[in-house]
Amino acid sequence: MKTCEQCGNEIQNNLKICPHCGFTQSSVKKAAKSKSFQKINLKIDLPTVDEALQSARRKINTARSKGLGVLKLVHGYGSSGVGGRIRIELRKELLQMKTRHLVRNVIFGEDFTPAKCKQLLRRFPELEKDEDYQRRNKGITLVEL
Ligand SMILES: [Zn+2]
Structure with missing residues (x-):
């Protein structure tokens, strides 16, 4: 588990978008940068x-x-x-x-x-x-x- 960067709720490691608040995690944003x-x-x-x-x-x-x-x-x-x-x-x-x-x-x-x-x-x-x-x-x- 990791915590959402926006709302702090626990979410599964492989989730790109927090199911609680809908925030896209930055590890995913970096990947999208290319x-x-x-x-x-x-x-x-x-x-x-x-x-x-x-x-x-x-x-x-x-x-x-x-x-x-x-x-x-x-x-x-x-x-x-x-x-x-x-x-x-x-x-x-x-x-x-x-x-x-x-x-x-x-x-x-x-x-x-x-x-x-x-x-x-x-x-x-x-x-x-x-x-x-x-x-x-x-x-x-x-x-x-
Ligand atoms: Zn969240």
Whole structure:
């Protein structure tokens, strides 16, 4: 047995998440650090704007509970039709989440450059290897958790 780092209750050694308070133990967070960045394609089963927003919200919550640092949301950049509306609505939603401190930061693909992402790149240097780095890709948005 070990004790939960948050609430202090006894929990089994192999448990990643405390059953009493839901806190993710830091030994697990460290393990997740090597995989701090994840790409999520929202276009795959892309549906309506509402479904895309719901899917994004779910994936952000899951990523946060896993201790991930950054999500790259691939939403496409159509200027009209569903693709364009998803980009606009999703970004609006993400900025609201930032205002409410539900996410740390939101970086539009077109701002994914050395000049505009200094702090993010310091935290997650592996992002420099990303295929969209410095490409000004409007079809993606990065979410820092
Ligand atoms: Zn606990």
